[in-house]
Amino acid sequence: MASFDPSIPDGTNRSLEIAVSADGVPEMERTYTIDARCGVAVRVCAGKHLTVINPSGNQVCDFWIFAAADVGEYSSMEHLHTALGSIFPKVGDGVASNLRRTLMTITKDTSVGVHDTVIASCDHARYQQLGCTQYHDNCADNLRQALIAIGLKAPAIPAPFNLWMNVPVQADGSTSFMPPVSKPGDQMVFRADMDVIAVMSACPQDVTPVNGVGVAPGILKFYVTES
Amino acid sequence: MASFDPSIPDGTNRSLEIAVSADGVPEMERTYTIDARCGVAVRVCAGKHLTVINPSGNQVCDFWIFAAADVGEYSSMEHLHTALGSIFPKVGDGVASNLRRTLMTITKDTSVGVHDTVIASCDHARYQQLGCTQYHDNCADNLRQALIAIGLKAPAIPAPFNLWMNVPVQADGSTSFMPPVSKPGDQMVFRADMDVIAVMSACPQDVTPVNGVGVAPGILKFYVTES
Numbered sequence: 001m002a003s004f005d006p007s008i009p010d011g012t013n014r015s016l017e018i019a020v021s022a023d024g025v026p027e028m029e030r031t032y033t034i035d036a037r038c039g040v041a042v043r044v045c046a047g048k049h050l051t052v053i054n055p056s057g058n059q060v061c062d063f064w065i066f067a068a069a070d071v072g073e074y075s076s077m078e079h080l081h082t083a084l085g086s087i088f089p090k091v092g093d094g095v096a097s098n099l100r101r102t103l104m105t106i107t108k109d110t111s112v113g114v115h116d117t118v119i120a121s122c123d124h125a126r127y128q129q130l131g132c133t134q135y136h137d138n139c140a141d142n143l144r145q146a147l148i149a150i151g152l153k154a155p156a157i158p159a160p161f162n163l164w165m166n167v168p169v170q171a172d173g174s175t176s177f178m179p180p181v182s183k184p185g186d187q188m189v190f191r192a193d194m195d196v197i198a199v200m201s202a203c204p205q206d207v208t209p210v211n212g213v214g215v216a217p218g219i220l221k222f223y224v225t226e227s
Numbered sequence: 228m229a230s231f232d233p234s235i236p237d238g239t240n241r242s243l244e245i246a247v248s249a250d251g252v253p254e255m256e257r258t259y260t261i262d263a264r265c266g267v268a269v270r271v272c273a274g275k276h277l278t279v280i281n282p283s284g285n286q287v288c289d290f291w292i293f294a295a296a297d298v299g300e301y302s303s304m305e306h307l308h309t310a311l312g313s314i315f316p317k318v319g320d321g322v323a324s325n326l327r328r329t330l331m332t333i334t335k336d337t338s339v340g341v342h343d344t345v346i347a348s349c350d351h352a353r354y355q356q357l358g359c360t361q362y363h364d365n366c367a368d369n370l371r372q373a374l375i376a377i378g379l380k381a382p383a384i385p386a387p388f389n390l391w392m393n394v395p396v397q398a399d400g401s402t403s404f405m406p407p408v409s410k411p412g413d414q415m416v417f418r419a420d421m422d423v424i425a426v427m428s429a430c431p432q433d434v435t436p437v438n439g440v441g442v443a444p445g446i447l448k449f450y451v452t453e454s
Contacts, residue, residue, distance in 0.1 A: 002382035004299030004326070072231030077305065078347035078386040081402060087345060088400030098384065099231070100352035118314055118345060120305035125327035155229035156383055157325065159305040169396060173315030175308060 007144055007153035010124035011135040015039045015145035015201075024150035024197060026224045034220040037204035039142025041150050043068060044192040044224055049107065052200060053221040054164055057184040058212030060203040061163040061220050062121050062139040065095055065103040068195035071152060073097045077117040077159040087117050087169065094193065095161060103196050108189035111182040116162035118169065119177075122205050123157070130207045142201035152197070163188055165203075165210055177208040234371055234380035237351035238362040242266045242372035242428075251377035251424060253451045261447040264431035266369025268377050270295060271419040271451055276334065279427060280448040281391055284411040285439030287430040288390040288447050289348050289366040292322055292330040295422035298379060300324045304344040304386040314344050314396065321420065322388060330423050335416035338409040343392035345402065348384060349432050357434045369428035379424070390415055392430075392437055404435040 015038040020026045024043040031053075034040045039062075044050050052061055067073035076098040081087055083096040091109050094102030120126075123140035144154045164186065166178040190198070202220045203211055211217050242265040247253045251270040258280075261267045266289075271277050279288055294300035303325040308314055310323040318336050321329030347353075350367035371381045391413065393405040417425070429447045430438055438444050 002299030002380075003297050006299070006325075070230050072229030072233070076347065076386075078345065081345045082347055082353070085402050086400045087396060087402065098233075098347075100350070100356060118305065118308045120303065120309055120325075123327070126309070129327060153229075159303075159386065169314060169400070171398065173313045173396070175312055175314065 006156050009141040009144040011141060012145060013038055013137050015142045016149050019149035022150065029223055029225055031221055031223045034200055034202045034222065036202055036217050036219050037137040039139065039146040039199060039201035041146040041197055041199045042222065042224060044196050044198055046192050046194050047227070048192050049225045049227060050190045050192070050198055051223050051225065052163060052188050054182055054186045055184060055221060056215070056218045057182045057186055058180050058215050059218045059220055060165040060180060060205070060210050062160040062201040062203050063163050064143060064158055064160055064199045066197045066199070067097065067103065068197055071197065072155050073099050073101070074156065074158045075103055075161060077161065080117060088113070089115065089117065089161070102193045104190040104192050104198070106188065107191045108187065111164060111186040114164070114166050114181050116165035116167040118175065119162060119165065119167050121157060121160045122203065127207070137204035139201040139203050143199050146199045177210050179209045179212045233383050236368040236371040238368060239372060240265055240364050242369045243376050246376035249377065256450055256452055258448055258450045261427055261429045261449065263429055263444050263446050264364040266366065266373040266426060266428035268373040268424055268426045269449065269451060271423050271425055273419050273421050274454070275419050276452045276454060277417045277419070277425050278450050278452065279390060279415050281409055281413045282411060282448060283442070283445045284409045284413055285407050285442050286445045286447055287392040287407060287432070287437050289387040289428040289430055290390050291370060291385055291387055291426045293424045293426070294324065294330060295424055298424065299382050300326050300328070301383065301385045302330055302388060304388065307344060315340070316342065316344065316388070329420045331417040331419050331425070333415065334418045335414065338391060338413040341391070341393050341408050343389035343394040345396065346389060346392070346394050348387045349430065354434070364431035366428040366430055370426050373426045404437050406436045406439045
């Protein structure tokens with residue numbers, strides 16, 4: 001049987017301390033900052049909108065959505081591919097769950113629309129493979145911690161929707177990790193189609209250039225609005 | 228907290244009755260048949276080889292690998308994409324786990340090498356969306372049942388490695404479900420890099436043409452060899 005527990009972080013950072021509130025309920029219209037290299041979870045009720053902001057334009061956001069009624073239902077990129085007939089979501093597209101329901105819908109994207117849905121979140125093993133000998137902040141642990149910080153446990157580490165991450169897929173299937181093509185202040189807006197918990201990680205990747213060349217991983221901002 | 232249990236099938240078929248043995252240990256070199264629309268799990272010890280055969284050439288095999296020591300570690304297409312720098316695995320490539328270890332390595336592929344790693348397994352919800360009003364056999368349930376049949380529980384429904392499934396990905400990211408381009412008798416061989424449980428589902432999809440046009444979903448065959 002399974003003994004690996006996906007909810008337990010390999011290490012910790014300030015993600016455990018920066019929750020919007022003890023239960024993840026935000027103040028409406030308040031802009032929150034996600035510290036560089038950290039993750040935050042936020043509850044978004046059905047019909048409300050979540051705006052995620054990329055202040056530098058270089059910063060990738062690993063993004064997951066969980067159904068508030070049962071976190072065993074969560075965003076699934078492989079189900080999204082079937083639902084959209086595409087690996088590149090765009091405005092108007094829903095984010096599908098592992099139960100093939102739409103969790104949230106993309107209602108606005110001020111960037112050119114380059115995002116990734118095929119690459120795993122960075123994690124402890126990834127940085128070990130990249131030659132890091134010490135603990136390195138990582139998106140999988142940020143997800144785990146962001147949920148712990150609002151009293152929940154990650155039931156899995158779902159494949160992420162990597163906002164602004166630039167991973168071109170060539171005709172032969174080859175992929176490459178490129179700097180973002182988004183611009184400072186780019187925003188994505190998601191409408192909740194049911195009560196959800198959205199988790200955002202300011203990707204701490206600084207070994208490959210996915211968060212830009214010659215720049216340190218930066219912050220993200222977000223807020224929730226009634227409509 | 229999560230209450231959805233990924234191990235419980237939405238319905239059942241003969242997958243519950245066709246295990247190679249009570250614990251999934253096969254007879255070496257014996258050729259087993261996977262009934263049409265069903266799934267089977269088989270244990271493959273480190274160093275041994277699993278050959279999967281596509282008798283008709285039209286039949287897709289949804290394929291998953293679990294670490295025998297802990298089924299919480301399993302094949303992960305999103306981690307595979309990072310490991311390979313590609314969404315199309317080929318001979319010599321390892322199949323990565325969610326812990327970024329190589330579970331098995333592709334040592335032979337007699338087909339032209341068209342396989343899919345971005346599309347979810349068919350499941351109960353998929354067939355409902357395709358208009359089916361009755362229970363339809365599906366690969367997710369075949370995985371669940373194949374593990375139950377050898378005394379195990381699926382800890383998740385990982386994104387599958389869809390052998391011989393032809394889903395071209397265009398430059399704009401669009402995907403389409405096309406008939407296989409494999410030929411009768413095509414084989415893939417996988418070497419186990421650790422003790423694993425491999426699960427194969429003879430995909431019962433007969434609403435889209437992924438298993439060929441005008442043909443019923445068919446059988447698969449497989450055997451395990453010492454080297």
